[in-house]
Amino acid sequence: MPESDSPQVRRDRHSALGAAVIVCLAVPALAVLVVDVPADARRANGLWFVGTAVGSALLPFLYWSPCRALGLVPLAAIAWLAAIGHGIYWGEWPGWAHGAPLGLIVGALARGCRGEEPWPETAALFGAALAGGGIAWACVERGRPFDVPRGFVLLASVVLVGWSWGRLFRPLFELVVEPVLWVMYRVRRAGTGYTDFPRTGACLVIANHACWFDPIFLAKVLPRPLTPMMTAKFYDLPLFRKLMAAFGIIRVPEKALKKDAPELLEAIAALDRGECVVIFPEGYLRRSEDRPLRRFGQGVWQILKARPSTPVFAAWIEGGWGSYTSYFNGPPTKNKKPDFRRPLGVGLSTAVVVAPEVLETHLLTRTHLMNLVSAAREPLGLAPLPLFELPAKADAENESG
Structure with a gap:
């Protein structure tokens, strides 16, 4: 059996792909909420979002075990859900509170990757990112209040928690x-x-x-x-x-x-x-x-x-x-x-x-x-x-x- 067809490797890859697709769909809509602040704070909030995401994405690579790094995804998903709950309740969307868990999720998924990724799965990620961008564009065109992107990112975070805890329980x-x-x-x-x-x-x-x-x-x-x-x-x-x-x-x-x-x-x-x-x-x-x-x-x-x-x-x-x-x-x-x-x-x-x-x-x-x-x-x-x-x-x- 070719290594890429190993059921264990395939399951791990599909588990990571599912989590990555959810993130790609949700991030553009989340960005709309993060930059929806007064003009004088917009740049700073956006930089905090990007900076903490990049920094957190590097952390899983400091952890020696690639397979157990995937266990960070369910934990970070809970943190992201909590940040979204805070945003919906208080109307505040600090960039760092969302950039940190999302960066950790992306970094852990990259760190835990085993074997080659078939092109259809890579295409699925690009498709999810484009779809997410389309959803965000539609939300901006619709205008305030941004109830739709808030509901969408909440749904995405709940699905991500359920998916990651079910599929990545062993590394967790x-x-x-x-x-x-x-x-x-x-x-x-x-x-x-x-x-x-x-x-x-x-x-x-x-x-x-x-x-x-x-x-x-x-x-x-x-x-x-x-x-x-x-x-x-x-x-x-x-x-x-x-x-x-x-x-x-x-x-x-x-x-x-x-x-x-x-x-x-x-x-x-x-x-x-x-x-x-x-x-x-x-x-x-x-x-x-x-x-x-x-x-x-x-x-x-x-x-x-x-x-x-x-x-x-x-x-x-x-x-x-x-x-x-x-x-x-x-x-x-x-x-x-x-x-x-x-x-x-x-x-x-x-x-x-x-x-x-x-x-x-x-x-x-x-x-x-x-x-x-x-x-x-x-x-x-x-x-x-x-x-x-x-x-x-x-x-x-x-x-x-």
């Missing part, structure tokens, strides 16, 4: 959660894998698993939406299930993996759709100090057998062991203090495509991938773990799952 959710994560952890990233990490197209991220929050740490450092696999124990929690389903998280049943396990088929389908799938091949959380990495299960091999050309990024998460949600000194959340500014590192190696001769057997593949994850420790200044080798026959039979 991640954006709101990030400050909480910042209070709890100091996450740093290191490694060559970040340099050319693809913002579109299928890829598989594998990592060690030491605590509950490992998927969140990866989401923090990677520049695109992730599709992780989550055990049913957490996926099925009340209110949590609908959220996970909406985010496209893959549910893993609480049972041993089988060859035709539905979660593996879902992971393969997600890769077919051009998504970034995250898997912790150990299958469960680290349990002891002396065994930082357990033998990988067959699931990751089955995924790669079905999609042998998938680029694989190996990651090592350091600092999760010993955290509040790890099995250090007891079950997660037991016998440990809540984390506060705990240092964490996520090393990421350059993508590799597993060689066909390695994929011929599951044990060779699993051992190879374990060594890749171990090597991802080096960017964090950690020595790799002792080289993993193919197990003896008896061990292989015991750990064939």
Whole structure:
């Protein structure tokens, strides 16, 4: 599937396009209201509108995560609706109060853009801008009172709030959660894998698993939406299930993996759709100090057998062991203090495509991938773990799952 046809990318693009069309339709009518002030204040109000819009449009580009920058749109839409409500009630339309949220919306939409935009969508934006200009011209020709443009921008802002909160809820959710994560952890990233990490197209991220929050740490450092696999124990929690389903998280049943396990088929389908799938091949959380990495299960091999050309990024998460949600000194959340500014590192190696001769057997593949994850420790200044080798026959039979 071409990257531009990926359902996830297409949905993000259409969500952004819808918001941009609403803004393009409304801005000309809003400009009529902003400059409808005494002549001596008209220039200043217009400059405030343009200046704050340009300045605010630059702010999303200072935020490191392109995909989560889209979460600024629903928040700015609420601010713009409030400014319009103020204008309708008090009859005041300060340029800065409208320029700031609109600039933030436009900047966030530009920052979050992934992949190429097809020409019909570009044409739709130009068409919306022309239509908006036509509406504004008709309002000016009609003359005062400007009830029509006031009603039009109010309608546009209400539609924008509903559209953005419905279509961009995931980046909004991640954006709101990030400050909480910042209070709890100091996450740093290191490694060559970040340099050319693809913002579109299928890829598989594998990592060690030491605590509950490992998927969140990866989401923090990677520049695109992730599709992780989550055990049913957490996926099925009340209110949590609908959220996970909406985010496209893959549910893993609480049972041993089988060859035709539905979660593996879902992971393969997600890769077919051009998504970034995250898997912790150990299958469960680290349990002891002396065994930082357990033998990988067959699931990751089955995924790669079905999609042998998938680029694989190996990651090592350091600092999760010993955290509040790890099995250090007891079950997660037991016998440990809540984390506060705990240092964490996520090393990421350059993508590799597993060689066909390695994929011929599951044990060779699993051992190879374990060594890749171990090597991802080096960017964090950690020595790799002792080289993993193919197990003896008896061990292989015991750990064939």
